[in-house]
Every structure is written in C-alpha cells, then in structure tokens.
Amino acid sequence: MNDVLAIGNALVDVLATVTDEQMDELGIVKNSYELVDAEMADSLYAAMPPAVEISGGAAANTAVGVVSMGGSAAYIGRVYDDQLGGIFAHDLRATGVDFECPLADDGPPTGRALTLITPDANRTFRTYLGAANCLGPDDIDERVVADAEVTYLEGYLWDPPDAKDAFRKAMKLAREAGRRVSLTLSDPFCVQNWGGEFAELLERGQIDILFANEAELLTLYPGTFETAIERIRSTCPLAAITRGEHGAVIVSGSETHEVAAAPVDDVVDTTGAGDLYAAGFLFGLTHGEPLARCGELGSLCAAEVISHVGARPQRSLAQLVASS
Amino acid sequence: MNDVLAIGNALVDVLATVTDEQMDELGIVKNSYELVDAEMADSLYAAMPPAVEISGGAAANTAVGVVSMGGSAAYIGRVYDDQLGGIFAHDLRATGVDFECPLADDGPPTGRALTLITPDANRTFRTYLGAANCLGPDDIDERVVADAEVTYLEGYLWDPPDAKDAFRKAMKLAREAGRRVSLTLSDPFCVQNWGGEFAELLERGQIDILFANEAELLTLYPGTFETAIERIRSTCPLAAITRGEHGAVIVSGSETHEVAAAPVDDVVDTTGAGDLYAAGFLFGLTHGEPLARCGELGSLCAAEVISHVGARPQRSLAQLVASS
Numbered sequence: 001m002n003d004v005l006a007i008g009n010a011l012v013d014v015l016a017t018v019t020d021e022q023m024d025e026l027g028i029v030k031n032s033y034e035l036v037d038a039e040m041a042d043s044l045y046a047a048m049p050p051a052v053e054i055s056g057g058a059a060a061n062t063a064v065g066v067v068s069m070g071g072s073a074a075y076i077g078r079v080y081d082d083q084l085g086g087i088f089a090h091d092l093r094a095t096g097v098d099f100e101c102p103l104a105d106d107g108p109p110t111g112r113a114l115t116l117i118t119p120d121a122n123r124t125f126r127t128y129l130g131a132a133n134c135l136g137p138d139d140i141d142e143r144v145v146a147d148a149e150v151t152y153l154e155g156y157l158w159d160p161p162d163a164k165d166a167f168r169k170a171m172k173l174a175r176e177a178g179r180r181v182s183l184t185l186s187d188p189f190c191v192q193n194w195g196g197e198f199a200e201l202l203e204r205g206q207i208d209i210l211f212a213n214e215a216e217l218l219t220l221y222p223g224t225f226e227t228a229i230e231r232i233r234s235t236c237p238l239a240a241i242t243r244g245e246h247g248a249v250i251v252s253g254s255e256t257h258e259v260a261a262a263p264v265d266d267v268v269d270t271t272g273a274g275d276l277y278a279a280g281f282l283f284g285l286t287h288g289e290p291l292a293r294c295g296e297l298g299s300l301c302a303a304e305v306i307s308h309v310g311a312r313p314q315r316s317l318a319q320l321v322a323s324s
Numbered sequence: 325m326n327d328v329l330a331i332g333n334a335l336v337d338v339l340a341t342v343t344d345e346q347m348d349e350l351g352i353v354k355n356s357y358e359l360v361d362a363e364m365a366d367s368l369y370a371a372m373p374p375a376v377e378i379s380g381g382a383a384a385n386t387a388v389g390v391v392s393m394g395g396s397a398a399y400i401g402r403v404y405d406d407q408l409g410g411i412f413a414h415d416l417r418a419t420g421v422d423f424e425c426p427l428a429d430d431g432p433p434t435g436r437a438l439t440l441i442t443p444d445a446n447r448t449f450r451t452y453l454g455a456a457n458c459l460g461p462d463d464i465d466e467r468v469v470a471d472a473e474v475t476y477l478e479g480y481l482w483d484p485p486d487a488k489d490a491f492r493k494a495m496k497l498a499r500e501a502g503r504r505v506s507l508t509l510s511d512p513f514c515v516q517n518w519g520g521e522f523a524e525l526l527e528r529g530q531i532d533i534l535f536a537n538e539a540e541l542l543t544l545y546p547g548t549f550e551t552a553i554e555r556i557r558s559t560c561p562l563a564a565i566t567r568g569e570h571g572a573v574i575v576s577g578s579e580t581h582e583v584a585a586a587p588v589d590d591v592v593d594t595t596g597a598g599d600l601y602a603a604g605f606l607f608g609l610t611h612g613e614p615l616a617r618c619g620e621l622g623s624l625c626a627a628e629v630i631s632h633v634g635a636r637p638q639r640s641l642a643q644l645v646a647s648s
Contacts, residue, residue: 017638050388050415050636053377064374083407083433091374109407312374314341 002098003071003286005148007140007170008059009132009156009163010077011113012084013271015309016051018116023124030118033125033189035159041128044114053084054310055091056113057132058186058275059154061311065279065301067096068317071286074098074144076170080131084110095312100144107134117309121267125187129160136162137169145170146177149286150209152278155186155216158194171206182209184278185216195220202235209285210239211278217241229256240295242277242302250295259295262303262324272311276301280317300324326422327395327610329472331464331494332383333456333480333487334401335435336408337595339633340375342440347448354442357449357513359483365452368438377408378634379415380437381456382510382599383478385635389603389625391420392641395610398422398468400494404455408434419636424468431458441633445591449511453484460486461493469494470501473610474533476602479510479540482518495530506533508602509540519544526559533609534563535602541565553580564619566601566626574619583619586627586648596635600625604641624648 023030026047036044045051063073075092079085081103088110092099111130117123135157145151151174157163174181185191185198191212199220201207210232214225221228229251232239238252243261250257280301284294301317308314347354350371360368369375387397399416403409405427412434416423435454441447459481469475475498481487498505509515509522515536523544525531534556538549545552553575556563562576567585574581604625608618625641632638 045414048414048418050379050418051411052634053411055374087375087377090369090372094372094374310376 002074002148004063004066004073004150004152004282005076005144006059006063006073006152007076007157007166008057008154009111009129009135009160010060010079010088011057011111011127011132012088013054013056013113013115013311014045014051015054015115015117015271016049017309018049018118020118022049023116023118028116028124030124031122033127033187036126036128038108038128041112041114041126044126048114048116052309053087054312055088056311057088058156058184059152060092061272061275062152062279062282063097064092064095064312065276065317066283068313069280069283069297069301069321070318071283072098074148076101076139076141076144078104078131078135078139079110080104080107082109084112085131100141101139104131104134107131115271117269117271121270121306123269123271133160134162135160135166137165140166140169140173142173145173146179148179150180150182150282152182152184152282154184155190155194155198158190158197180208181206182211182282183207184211184274185220188215188219191216191219208237210236211274211281212239213242213244213274240277240281240298242274248277248295248299250291252291255291257292257295259292259299262299264303264307267306269309270306272305273302275311276305276313297321326398326472328387328390328397328474328476328606329400329468330383330387330397330476331400331481331490332381332478333435333453333459333484334384334403334412335381335437335451335456336412337378337380337437337439337635338369338375339378339439339441339595340373342373342442344442346373347440347442352440352448354448355446357451357511360450360452362432362452365436365438365450368450372438372440376633377411378636379412380635381412382480382508383476384416385596385599386476386603386606387421388416388419388636389600389641390607392637393604393607393621393625393645394642395607396422398472400425400463400465400468402428402455402459402463403434404428404431406433408436409455424465425463428455428458431455439595441593441595445594445630447593447595457484458486459484459490461489464490464493464497466497469497470503472503474504474506474606476506476508476606478508479514479518479522482514482521504532505530506535506606507531508598509534509536509544512539512543515540515543532561534560535598535605536563537566537568537598564601564605564622566598572601572619572623574615576615579615581616581619583616583623586623588627588631591630593633594630596629597626599635600629600637621645
C-alpha cells in the first residue's frame with residue numbers, strides 16, 4: 001500500500017533567473033500563470049535567458065517529497081517518449097516513486113513549464129502542456145488508486161480537456177476503495193478559471209483533504225480570510241491553508257491549528273513550496289501524526305525547497321526532519 | 325572581430341550529486357573520465373540518482389565565460405536537431421555567443437556528459453559523444469576562424485575520429501589569417517590517450533597558448549612540476565598551468581607569474597573550473613591586460629563557477645570582476 005498516489009500534469013521545468021527589466025522586455029506580468037501553445041512556448045523560450053532543465057510537475061514534486069520523507073508514493077501523468085519524457089521518467093523513478101505509466105508513442109511532445117524566477121524569488125509560469133494535454137480516464141489504473149491511502153489531485157488537471165474525466169474517475173475509484181481524496185487548488189489563476197467546479201466538488205463532499213494558499217482560497221471564496229476559513233471548514237473535513245512566511249492554518253471540524261513557517265536563511269525560488277508542503281503534510285497524516293505535527297512537517301519540507309532553484313528536494317527530507 | 329572562437333564537443337551535462345557509497349555501487353572510480361556508447365550511457369543513466377540538465381561542453385563553457393566577461397565569442401560544435409540539441413543551442417545563443425552551426429538532421433542524437441558530483445566537489449564524467457562524434461572539417465567555417473583573435477581548441481576533440489581533422493583545419497586557417505591558436509589539454513585521461521600527438525603539436529610550434537592543470541601537464545611531461553614547467557616554456561610561447569587551490573603558474577619566454585587562487589567560501593562542484601579559467605584569461609589577453617592580470621581574471625572566473633552546480637557562470641562575470 002502506498003501512502004500517496006499523486007496525479008497531475010507531467011512537466012519538465014525550464015528554469016531561468018531573470019531581472020525585473022527582462023520581465024518587462026518579455027512583456028510578462030510577474031507571478032502570473034498561463035497555458036501557452038507550442039508556438040508561443042517556442043517564441044518565449046527563444047527570448048529567455050539560458051535555462052536549466054529539472055523535472056517538475058506539481059503533483060510529481062509532491063510524490064517525490066513523500067518518498068524523500070521516507071514514505072511511499074505512486075504517480076500518474078503523461079509524457080511522450082522523447083528526451084524530455086525520458087528525463088522526467090528517470091528522475092521520478094530514481095527517487096523511488098512508483099511510475100508505471102508507459103511513455104506515449106503518439107501525440108504531442110513532453111510538456112514543459114517555462115519558469116521565470118525574479119530576484120524576489122517569485123516565479124512566473126508559461127506552461128506548454130504537450131503530452132500532459134492528452135491525459136485521460138484510460139491512464140487511471142484502478143489497482144494503483146485502490147492501493148494508495150490518499151489520492152492527491154492537482155487543480156491544474158482541470159485545464160486539459162480529458163484530464164477532468166481522469167480526475168473524476170480517480171476520485172470515484174478512491175472512494176469506492178475506501179480511500180481519501182485530496183485536492184490542491186494549484187494556483188489563483190487556475191481557481192479563477194475553475195473555481196466554480198472546485199466549489200461544487202467541495203459542496204458535494206467529494207474532497208477529504210484540501211490544500212490551498214491564501215490567494216487561492218480567497219479566489220475560491222472571496223471575502224475576508226476569516227470567512228473563507230469558516231466556509232472551507234464547513235465544506236471539507238480537513239484543509240491546510242498556507243500563508244507564505246506567515247505560516248499555515250489547518251482546520252478540521254472544530255479544530256484549528258496555526259503553524260508557523262519554518263525559518264529559511266535565503267529564499268531563492270519559491271517554485272514547489274506548496275507541492276512540498278503537501279508532501280510533508282500527507283506523509284505525517286498517513287503516518288498517524290496529529291494535525292499540528294503534519295503542518296510542521298509540511299513547513300519543514302517547503303522551507304527546504306524554497307532555499308534553492310528547482311521544485312524538488314535536494315537533500316533527504318527524512319534526514320532534514322530528524323535533524324530539526 | 326570576435327575575441328575567441330571556441331571549438332569543442334557540444335554536450336548537455338546531466339548532473340547528479342552522489343555519495344561515495346553510490347559511486348561504489350555504480351562501480352565507478354572517482355574523478356575518472358570515460359567515453360561511453362549509447363547503451364552504456366543509458367544503463368548508467370538508469371542507475372543514476374535524479375539529475376539536472378544544464379548545457380555544457382568544455383569549450384562552449386569557455387565561450388560563454390568570455391561573453392559574460394564582456395567579450396565576444398563564437399562557437400563551433402555539433403548537436404542533433406532534437407530536444408537536447410535545441411536546449412544546447414538556446415542556452416549558448418541566449419548568452420550572446422555566436423553559434424551559427426545548423427543542428428544536424430542526420431546521425432546520432434545530441435551528446436551528453438553524465439556527471440557525478442561527489443561530496444568533495446569533484447566530478448566524474450561518462451560522456452556519450454553522440455552528434456559531437458560526427459564533427460568534421462566541413463563544420464569549420466573559414467570566415468568564423470579568420471574573424472577570431474584566438475581559436476581555442478579542446479584536447480577532447482582528439483576523441484571523435486574526424487574532429488582531429490576539423491581541429492587541424494581550424495589551426496591552419498587561424499595561422500593563415502594571422503590569428504593565435506590555443507589548446508586546452510582538457511583532462512589527464514585525454515592526455516594519456518593523445519599526449520604524444522599533443523606533444524608533437526607543441527614541438528612543431530603550432531600552439532600559441534596552452535591551458536592545462538598540473539595533472540594534465542605531468543601526464544604530458546612526466547617528472548617533477550618544475551621540469552615540466554621548463555619543458556612547456558621551451559615548446560609554447562604562453563602557458564597557463566592551474567593547480568586548484570594552489571593557484572596557477574603562467575610562463576611565457578623568460579617571464580614567470582605565480583597567481584594565487586581566488587578565495588571561494590564553499591566549493592560545490594569543480595566542473596568547469598578549467599573552462600572558466602581559460603575564459604577569464606583569454607578575455608584579459610585579448611583586451612591587452614598583462615599576463616599576471618590575465619591569470620587573476622582566470623582565477624576569479626573559475627572561483628565563480630565552482631561555487632555552484634553547473635559549468636557555466638550564474639552571474640555576470642564582468643560585474644563580479646568589477647566588484648572584486
């Protein structure tokens with residue numbers, strides 16, 4: 001039995017550090033997230049500074065984090081059988097994540113997230129989904145879902161046309177197997193597009209564990225942070241709402257835990273902060289830790305990943321937690 | 325007119341940090357350099373930890389360094405028209421290096437250097453040359469050679485069968501145009517294989533500027549460091565011999581300059597140290613700096629690149645030098 005099955009858009013991150021002036025020249029608004037087609041991806045890439053390629057994909061980062069914590073995780077996502085697909089599959093399997101999906105032999109190439117890191121450590125995404133755009137219900141293996149304590153789904157999956165059906169299928173299979181379903185709202189822009197449908201999932205009690213940052217929650221439930229927290233308390237059995245350097249609030253029924261952020265000497269690149277927060281939290285949850293401790297584990301994992309470029313841990317999170 | 329034309333094996337580096345135990349498990353001797361075929365590259369990659377992809381190629385790193393110093397550089401090297409080839413070309417052009425070689429549309433895929441970084445910051449290479457294996461005399465554009473003050477050639481070019489002819493053609497064209505020819509010995513293993521031919525080039529006065537580290541020089545001219553230095557003084561008008569943290573010795577006719585290494589807080593990955601030393605040195609030389617200052621510039625550039633993972637500078641070397 002795996003602790004977590006993560007399902008998401010499989011992407012290789014193409015990370016470049018840029019100045020604010022370069023962002024202006026590229027005509028791109030800082031901190032935004034947009035899907036782009038192959039042509040736009042190529043033209044933006046041509047205008048970008050030298051980059052580094054690191055396997056990414058939000059839910060895949062979470063799966064890697066769970067394994068780095070000493071847990072077990074599987075991943076479902078779609079890459080093409082090309083060089084970037086080979087890199088994605090290698091990096092995932094090399095960490096110990098169970099990734100059995102065959103590399104696609106038709107359709108578009110492996111997707112990539114062009115990621116611009118500004119001096120304030122924030123990141124702006126222009127994502128070409130590529131093969132991830134073709135994820136569908138057939139990619140969801142019933143056995144893999146039944147074999148995971150928590151099925152963790154990206155809100156980003158609402159973007160590709162058939163991934164929504166894959167998401168619903170996974171959710172249904174998980175429920176039928178008596179497992180828990182977790183959703184991350186992914187990004188405020190994603191919630192702007194799909195918030196109505198996310199709210200409906202929550203209203204219908206289909207999400208057991210919700211992850212969101214403050215901006216995402218307030219896009220879902222506009223108003224004050226306090227009213228949004230009460231709203232999520234009433235629609236979801238367990239929610240962890242992160243607030244950057246202000247820590248996180250965990251609500252579950254009548255319980256509320258405010259957990260401070262773990263200290264970071266030098267925030268370099270916030271890409272993956274939410275993904276790794278979810279990893280630490282879900283590891284704790286599936287290992288019987290109390291909620292406040294789950295939150296602490298999430299904060300420790302997030303702190304590691306924002307201290308360097310790239311959205312996957314560069315050291316053993318289990319060792320990091322043991323020494324903290 | 326460019327300051328430098330660099331010619332070498334065009335490679336994407338696949339960098340993974342490994343423990344000494346993992347090196348033992350992989351059955352690989354630390355600090356070694358070996359060429360591998362596609363099959364061996366695949367099987368080693370499958371056994372490697374998660375990696376990061378960064379454009380490399382020793383001479384290409386030097387070209388990038390020259391541009392980062394505020395100079396101008398061109399590059400000749402061969403990649404295939406695949407995803408890694410696109411990454412290589414993008415990263416080179418995005419830094420401002422003049423790279424006009426078309427991406428190959430036949431032959432093997434783009435080459436890669438599997439690079440294992442151990443905790444002592446040393447690196448072990450297993451290089452699959454791929455498209456670089458097909459570099460030949462036709463790739464050497466007379467106009468580009470004539471248009472560069474210094475043509476800088478990798479010893480590594482002695483590995484691919486036709487690259488040696490490309491090397492000789494570039495050398496001849498540079499001399500005919502009244503330009504200078506520079507050689508780096510690249511690696512002690514490279515000198516073990518091709519030292520006889522390198523020594524012959526030097527004896528015949530075909531190399532104007534030689535770069536080597538101590539181990540490479542002593543493989544070329546076995547004996548004491550002092551006798552090797554006198555030998556290179558007699559065969560080459562200008563030689564810069566690096567000695568890691570012990571700085572470098574520059575010899576030219578009766579001149580000898582000992583230049584200290586620039587201080588580095590934390591040596592993370594020595595990949596690219598020699599490449600960037602050559603970049604700083606050649607920038608100084610082509611901008612009329614005295615030899616001791618050329619050596620200082622080389623040391624500053626090398627110090628930047630060993631302070632992080634990857635063999636290309638992560639900040640403007642011109643700014644770094646200005647603030648030093």
